[in-house]
Amino acid sequence: MNALIEARNLHKVYKTDGVETPALRGANLTVKAGEFTAIAGPSGSGKSTLLHLLGGLDRPTEGEVWLDGERLDDKNAVERARLRLWKVGFVFQAYNLIPVLTALENAAFVLELRGRPSAERRERALAALAELELDGYAERRPNQLSGGQQQRVAVARALAAEPAVIFADEPTANLDSKTGLALIEYMKRLNREKGVTFVFSTHDPRLLEHVRRVVHLEDGRIAGEEVRG
């Protein structure tokens, strides 16, 4: 199977007030379509930075990023935004739903950005919410939902757009362990049944027991990889 995502010798250095802080120091990673991959590592190991670079949210200081056959690192902001819109889904640690929109509107938001007709948006968003067992919550606003439900809406938002890959940056960090585990199970089921490619980061070792492929990151470098049978 061809690589869906390929990172070659990724370096990222942040500069603040003239002080350089390296976040990634030559990371290499390949993810194939349909994989369910966890990026594990302690805080400050560069997990979020790696996901941001892989998802085209930021540009590396050095190295190359390829997504679905397109090189990302040499694209400008507008081109990267277009690529994110059509090929990438994101789930963030803090849920990051739009507070004035209902769960249904949030789930349909990426489709709206793509300019899809409202009937199609509604149908696909409702289907995505149903996949995450949120059928009865479509008209609720984020402040009327629990943390776990909000994060499921965030997954539904990414899912409804049917992207090539969904990046989830510490999606369980704000959830209790039971709810966090449940969310990972939802993601696994979508990966298994619908072939959705997931790449998510976590520093919670308990979650890693449920993941087939784990990439370990330490001090901005890939320290190792585990693939369970």
Add this chain to the structure above:
Amino acid sequence: MWSLAWKNVRRGRGRSLLTGAAVAAVVALMMIMYGFSGAVVNGMFQNMTRSTGHLILRVKNADKIREFERGLIQDAPALQERLARALPGADVEAMLEVPALLAGEKRSRGVLLYGLEPGGRLMKEFVTKKLTAGGPPQDDGDWSAALGRALARALKVKVGDGVYAFVPNTSGIGAAAFTVSGLVALPESTMEARTAVITLAAAQELAAPNAASRIVIFLPGLVSPTQQGRLEQARSKLAPLVPAGFELLTWRQAEPAMAAILDMMTPLLLIYAVIFFVLAGLLVVNTVYLGLVERIREFGVIIALGADRWRIMRLVIIESLLLVLSGAAVGAALGGLAVWRMSHGFSLPGPLARQYAEFGLPVVMYASITPAQVALVFAFALLTALASALWPAWLAGRLEPVEAMRHVA
């Protein structure tokens, strides 16, 4: 995007309401100002054209001709009839202005005798409406004259007394006695001290048989200086009938000073509009900018999900448009209601009304606003919305998703 923008506008309810109310107030105020200016302009126009007419036929450059005879339209009735036939519905009146010496028992004054058609619109405007004593001039048997009050005082005559008019070196009888039929109050005291009105027939017999110094045309339904098209249409219809050596003037050409005053209203109101909308715009900038600052994280998420900078800028601009245009709609409704009420007639407070009457302002005025003026007010509102959103939109468009999502308000 529109739905999200509207929800965002409603999110900062207090601030949006305040800004919307400011925009509404400006729009309502501008509409009332346009309505008021329409009332003033139309009122002054109607007041003025009641005495000047809409079109005036006279000898070319008559105002520069010194000799009385050379400035006359000979055989005026025939020309008057041809003009009236060409413009059915219009009132066509002749008048003859005669410089004369008017004498009472003990005193005399140089005056301008206005010969007007009895029962005509000019007679009504100059005499009937302005009588303070007696009645209009007659020519049934004895000739009579209506005198300006100041003139009557100067000549020490009153209604019923006799006065004598002398017009030497003309083709008329040159001198005649008149009975003072009435006294008129004119807006300007200098004019009142040198005006006497007699009938057209008496003026013609006295100074220039069958002649007129001007033929005045009143077009039906012409109530505003903005109806320039109708005026030009009538003018071109009459143009072939104008004999060589004569000119057909519009009220604008006949009264350039008044036309300039009326024309000043448009730029003056535009200046007011710019000032008011700039002030409202500052409030809008503040609201849109604060809305942006409070939602930087949210903008970061939207960018992360795939919105490019143009779309983000569009969202900010749409929010500004919704805020301003909803305020403008409320303002237009309130302003429209006020103008509608004023269109049924309104007066300035007593002393002001009397003071402004000197400048030709009617006591009762009728507000009017044209669709183009309403469109102009909305265009200003639209421009305010766009201009106010530009800076916040530019800032929003430059946000980097990762940094924006880390932002702490």
